[in-house]
Amino acid sequence: xxxVTQIPAALSVPEGENLVxxxxxxxxxxxxxxxxxxxxxxxxxxxxxxxSSQREQTSGRLNASLDKSSGRSTLxxxxxxxxxSATYLCASDNAGNMLTFGGGxxxxxxx
Amino acid sequence: xxxxxxxxSRVICKSGTSVKIECRxxxxxxxxxxxxxxxxxxxxxxxxxxxEGSKATYEQGVEKDKFLINHASLTxxxxxxxxAHPEDSSFYxxxxxxxxxxxxxxxxxxxxxxxxx
Numbered sequence: 001x002x003x004v005t006q007i008p009a010a011l012s013v014p015e016g017e018n019l020v021x022x023x024x025x026x027x028x029x030x031x032x033x034x035x036x037x038x039x040x041x042x043x044x045x046x047x048x049x050x051x052s053s054q055r056e057q058t059s060g061r062l063n064a065s066l067d068k069s070s071g072r073s074t075l076x077x078x079x080x081x082x083x084x085s086a087t088y089l090c091a092s093d094n095a096g097n098m099l100t101f102g103g104g105x106x107x108x109x110x111x
Numbered sequence: 112x113x114x115x116x117x118x119x120s121r122v123i124c125k126s127g128t129s130v131k132i133e134c135r136x137x138x139x140x141x142x143x144x145x146x147x148x149x150x151x152x153x154x155x156x157x158x159x160x161x162x163e164g165s166k167a168t169y170e171q172g173v174e175k176d177k178f179l180i181n182h183a184s185l186t187x188x189x190x191x192x193x194x195a196h197p198e199d200s201s202f203y204x205x206x207x208x209x210x211x212x213x214x215x216x217x218x219x220x221x222x223x224x225x226x227x228x
Contacts, residue, residue, distance in 0.1 A: 034217070043117070043204050043221035044155075089154060098145065099206075099217060101154045 002027040002094050006102035013080055014110050021075040021105045023090035028068045034099070035064050035075050036089045044089065048075070080109045114138055115207050117220025124195055125228055132190045132223045134205030140185035141207035145217070146178075149202040158203075161188040195227040 003026045013019055023033070032051045036044040048057045048064040050073065056065040063076040073090055087106045091099040114137040124130050134144055142163050147155040159180050160168045167180035177199075179191040188207075192199055204222040 036219075041202070041222075041224065044206075044219040046218065093217075098157055098160060099155075101156075103154045 002030075002092055002100040004090060004092055004100050004102040006088075006090060006105050008105060009103060010106040010108075012108040012110065015080060015082060017080050017109075018076070018078050019080055019107075021077070021088050021090075021107070023073040023075070023102050025071045025073075025092045025100075027092070027094060028071050029094065030068065031093045033064075033066050033073045034091050034093065035062075035073075036091065038087045038089060038104070040087075047088075077107075080107075082109045082111050085109050115205065115218045115220040117205055117223055119223060120221060121224045121226075123226045123228060126196055127194055129191055129193045130195055130225060132192075132203055132205075132225075134188045134190070134207070134220055136186045136207045136218075139207075139209045141188075141209070142185060144182060144188040144205055144207045146180065146188075146190050147204045147206065149204065149222075155204060158190075163188075192225065195225070197227045200225055200227045 005024045007022045032049050034049045035047045037047050038044050050057045050066040061078040066073045085108050087104045089101050089104045091101045116135045116137050118133045144161040146158045148158050149155045157170050158173045161180045161182040163182045163185050169175045182188040202222050202224050206217040206219045208217045
C-alpha cells in the first residue's frame with residue numbers, strides 16, 4: 001500500500017525566501033505525482049502534475065521535481081510571498097485510479 | 112479549464128438527519144468521480160470511487176450503508192450521509208478526472224463543510 005509523507009509538517013519563513021517542500025512515497029510504481037494547494041476551509045487547487053516519465057515541471061515561481069527511483073518529489077517556491085501561505089499537499093497517482101495524499105505542509109510566509 | 116462544482120459548500124444538520132452533497136463536472140464528462148473526507152488538520156482520505164452507472168467502490172472502513180453514493184450521469188455524483196452523527200462532521204471533497212490514470216490531473220470541488228449538531 002502506498003504511503004506518502006511530507007516534511008516538514010509546518011514551515012514559517014520571511015517574505016522573499018526561496019523554500020523547498022519535500023514529499024516521499026514508498027511505492028515507485030506511480031502514474032504521476034501531483035502537488036496541490038489548499039487554503040483554510042477550501043478545496044484543492046492543482047499546482048503541478050509530473051508524469052512518471054518526467055523529471056520536473058515548472059509554473060511561474062513553482063518548480064516540482066520527481067525522482068521515482070528514490071521515491072521523492074520536491075516543490076520549490078521561489079521568492080515566497082504572503083499570498084503563498086497555505087497548506088501544500090502532494091499526492092501520488094497509482095494504478096487503480098486513485099490518489100494517495102501526504103499529510104501536507106502548512107506554510108506561513110510572513111510579510 | 113475543467114471545473115468541478117460541489118454543493119452545498121456548508122451545511123449544518125441535526126443528529127439523525129440525512130444530508131446530500133452534489134458533485135458536478137461542469138464542462139466535461141467524468142466516468143469516475145472520487146469522494147474524500149478531511150478531518151481538521153489532517154490530510155484527505157479517500158472514501159469511495161464513484162463509477163457512472165455502477166455501484167461505488169468503498170475504501171476499507173467506510174460504511175457503504177451510511178455514505179450512499181449515486182453516480183447516475185456522466186456529470187453528477189451525489190454523496191448522501193444517512194442518519195448523520197456528530198462524528199460525521201468533516202470536510203467532504205469530490206474530484207473528477209478527464210481521461211484515465213496519468214493522463215490528466217484530478218480536478219477538485221471546493222468542498223462541503225458538514226457540521227452535525
